[in-house]
Amino acid sequence: QKEVEQNSGPLSVPEGAIASLNCTYSDRGSQSFFWYRQYSGKSPELIMFIYSNGDKEDGRFTAQLNKASQYVSLLIRDSQPSDSATYLCAVGSGGGADGLTFGKGTHLIIQP
């Protein structure tokens, strides 16, 4: 069974610092990796995706992928209180009809 593991937190980070969120996955055949942000009472929102080993940057967000270690991370630079949310890691095996396997999420709190 495919599994995606995340530390549930809460992870508390001071405003302006770098928040680092981590995720490991069990299926070595996984090809696509996603980070979602979910505010309390709202639905998940896609914020980053990565398909290749290495780093991918988008504004204050950087996704990092290491397929050999089966490890994905999300860095948030210059953390803001509005970044306080639960972050879900999701992993897919490819396109087509395949779905995603979601982790249970890490609760991030940015302290003003």
Add this chain to the structure above:
Amino acid sequence: DVKVTQSSRYLVKRTGEKVFLECVQDMDHENMFWYRQDPGLGLRLIYFSYDVKMKEKGDIPEGYSVSREKKERFSLILESASTNQTSMYLCATSPGATGNEQFFGPGTRLTVL
């Protein structure tokens, strides 16, 4: 922008009622999914569909059925609602052949009394 809408934001039903939750997308996506989300359990896949009139069971299909008569519309049916089906229900879509990133609707908070 992908737009995924769900028929109700909040819904209260009685035990034994038949409940319909509807999801509509406007991006011509092939795949549609129904999840429920409960504290501590994360997202759990109920059913998904990769084409009109096609459906596949997810991890927790018991007590649910689905219908996809048109590409843009995917309905979740609770045949006889029970209190343990009180949950947040989330619909999602993905392009299919061109990618499997999923886009979520706003969710329906269902309470079964």
